[in-house]
Amino acid sequence: MGQGLSCGASQENGLFSAVQVGDFQTVEVFLKTEPHLLHHTTVYDRHSALHIAAANGKIEILSMLLEKSMNPDALNRHKQTPLMLAAMHGKISCVKKLIEAGANILKFDSLHGRTCLHYAAYYGHSDCLQAILSAAQSSPVAVSWGYARFVNIRDARGATPLHLAARQRRPECVHILLDNGALVCASTGGYGCPGSTPLHLAARGGSLDCIRKLLAWGADRLQRDASGRIPYVVALKHKHGDCAALLNPSSAEPLVWPAPLKFISELNEEAKSLLEQALMEANRERERNILKGTAFSLPSPSPSPSRSDSGLDSISETSDTEVCCICFEQICTIEVQDCGHQMCAQCTLALCCHNKPNPTTASLTPPVCPFCRSTIVQLVVAKIKSYDDADHDITDVSSPKLRKLRKSRNFSEGSSSFKSLSAVGSFSKMGGRGSGRVAAENESIDKP
Numbered sequence: 540m541g542q543g544l545s546c547g548a549s550q551e552n553g554l555f556s557a558v559q560v561g562d563f564q565t566v567e568v569f570l571k572t573e574p575h576l577l578h579h580t581t582v583y584d585r586h587s588a589l590h591i592a593a594a595n596g597k598i599e600i601l602s603m604l605l606e607k608s609m610n611p612d613a614l615n616r617h618k619q620t621p622l623m624l625a626a627m628h629g630k631i632s633c634v635k636k637l638i639e640a641g642a643n644i645l646k647f648d649s650l651h652g653r654t655c656l657h658y659a660a661y662y663g664h665s666d667c668l669q670a671i672l673s674a675a676q677s678s679p680v681a682v683s684w685g686y687a688r689f690v691n692i693r694d695a696r697g698a699t700p701l702h703l704a705a706r707q708r709r710p711e712c713v714h715i716l717l718d719n720g721a722l723v724c725a726s727t728g729g730y731g732c733p734g735s736t737p738l739h740l741a742a743r744g745g746s747l748d749c750i751r752k753l754l755a756w757g758a759d760r761l762q763r764d765a766s767g768r769i770p771y772v773v774a775l776k777h778k779h780g781d782c783a784a785l786l787n788p789s790s791a792e793p794l795v796w797p798a799p800l801k802f803i804s805e806l807n808e809e810a811k812s813l814l815e816q817a818l819m820e821a822n823r824e825r826e827r828n829i830l831k832g833t834a835f836s837l838p839s840p841s842p843s844p845s846r847s848d849s850g851l852d853s854i855s856e857t858s859d860t861e862v863c864c865i866c867f868e869q870i871c872t873i874e875v876q877d878c879g880h881q882m883c884a885q886c887t888l889a890l891c892c893h894n895k896p897n898p899t900t901a902s903l904t905p906p907v908c909p910f911c912r913s914t915i916v917q918l919v920v921a922k923i924k925s926y927d928d929a930d931h932d933i934t935d936v937s938s939p940k941l942r943k944l945r946k947s948r949n950f951s952e953g954s955s956s957f958k959s960l961s962a963v964g965s966f967s968k969m970g971g972r973g974s975g976r977v978a979a980e981n982e983s984i985d986k987p
Contacts, residue, residue: 555581558588561597570607577609585616593621593637596630601637611642618649626655626671629664638674645680645689652695660700660716663709668700672719687720697728699737706731706740710748713737717756724759732773734765742770742786745779750786751826754793755818760786784829791829793822797888797906809920813872817884865889865909874921880910881921 554576557565566588569576580587586594589609592601601621605611612620622642625633634655638644644655653661656675659668674680675689691699701721704712717723726734731743738758741749750770754760763769768776774783784790796818863869869883890906906915 554579554588555586555591558591558597558600559595561595561600563599563603566600567603577604577607580615583616585614587613587615587621589613589621590615590619590624593625593630593633594628596625596628596633598630598632598636601633605636605640611637611640612646618647620646620655622646622655623648623653623658626659626664626667627662629662629667631664631666631670634659634667634670638670644671644674644678645684647694654692654694656689656692656700657694657698657703660704660709660712661707663704663707663712665709665711665715668712668715672715690716690720691722691725693728694730696730697726698730699725699727701725701737702727702730702735702740705737705746705749705753706744708741708744708746708749710746710752713741713749713752717752723753723756724762726762726764732764732766732768734763736762736764736770738762738770738786739764739768739773742774742779742782743777745774745777745782747782747785750782751793751819751822754785755796755815755822757795760788781830785826787829791825793825794818794888797890807917807919810873810918813884813920814888814918817888821885821888871921874919875908875913875915876917876919878908878911878913880908882909887918 554566554569554573557569577588581591587609589601589604589611590613591597592604611622614620620642622634622637622644623646625637642655647654651657656668656671659665659671672690676686680686680689691701693699694703699721701713701716701723702725703709704716721737723738724736726736727740731740735743736758738750738753738760739762741753758770760771761769764773769786769788771783771786771788774780774786785793796815861871863871863881863883863886865882865886869885871881872884873887874881886909890909907913908915
């Protein structure tokens with residue numbers, strides 16, 4: 540925004556300068572001797588002392604000003620609140636304090652009609668963004684507006700916070716917004732090219748990380764803006780060759796966060812993180828092949844262990860299952876809480892990732908456990924037994940010790956019946972297994 544926070548040549552200059560540098564004692568003296576200065580503003584920008592404290596992260600002074608009943612929603616020349624400036628400059632402690640003091644998160648400025656949520660997303664301050672979203676869930680906003688409506692709030696040019704985060708190359712903010720219900724295919728009004736989706740804007744900005752996340756949450760590569768352009772064309776126009784390769788409609792479809800998983804109540808955060816990691820790994824394997832300029836190749840299926848190799852005869856039925864009984868390849872990291880059956884994150888995703896979900900035909904039925912066919916109500920992180928037989932939650936699925944656990948275990952329960960399902964085959968074709976390497980964002984591809 541490029542707004543200066545300098546104080547005008549006035550009698551208030553001493554106070555505002557002290558606030559800006561964080562001189563608590565001087566500010567305190569000023570306000571004791573001349574309490575009326577509390578309501579004065581700078582000459583040009585009309586910044587109050589609270590605006591200056593918020594923008595510069597002076598939390599002690601800001602707290603003192605709020606204790607003196609200063610209006611937390613004071614407006615400057617552009618109708619910006621102290622909360623907007625704190626979000627703009629990434630001053631998380633000030634953001635939290637202002638929200639605690641009752642600052643209105645639904646105020647719009649007069650520059651672009653933006654809220655504090657827009658500012659946090661635009662400038663890439665993910666901690667501020669999360670704090671504002673958390674406040675919205677427990678504030679009157681959730682009742683009067685509705686939380687989903689707030690997450691997708693539009694500025695004067697029709698841009699949602701997700702549009703701004705995607706355009707400004709803010710992948711962490713993109714992820715937070717998508718995780719909180721931001722509409723991945725929403726079109727802008729006059730922001731950017733009219734009718735642009737977040738994917739169009741990420742293609743324009745050339746951010747592979749933003750494109751990855753948008754695609755993983757179901758962004759449509761074929762959606763057109765008002766000029767009839769798909770994101771692929773936008774990426775080509777702005778000479779982002781690696782982005783264009785991923786957005787090319789002829790390239791392999793990415794895996795998309797499975798819609799049925801959204802209906803599992805209270806999806807454990809750690810389990811969700813493992814599932815997201817598996818999804819991104821599969822997509823990165825796809826990216827690696829695309830960015831190499833080679834045809835998308837399927838990974839060679841690993842042969843299932845034979846009875847003699849796996850040592851099934853020597854393992855009792857009560858031993859812990861640490862290798863997934865579905866793919867015989869990955870460590871079990873996810874557990875169905877009610878029945879206790881375990882599988883790897885890749886196979887959990889495979890239950891729902893047969894094809895890219897179609898919003899008009901997607902089933903809202905939760906997935907069922909492949910072993911006992913009971914409805915999956917909650918997923919949690921699986922527990923394994925280490926070599927000293929102590930129980931541990933799985934935290935690093937790539938550690939060498941866990942890799943060594945890909946050995947013989949009891950595959951008797953339900954594995955043969957589930958192997959007939961097409962989910963695992965579909966998953967491996969779409970994304971492949973294994974960690975895969977992430978192509979560097981500035982990696983170029985050969986052009987014909």
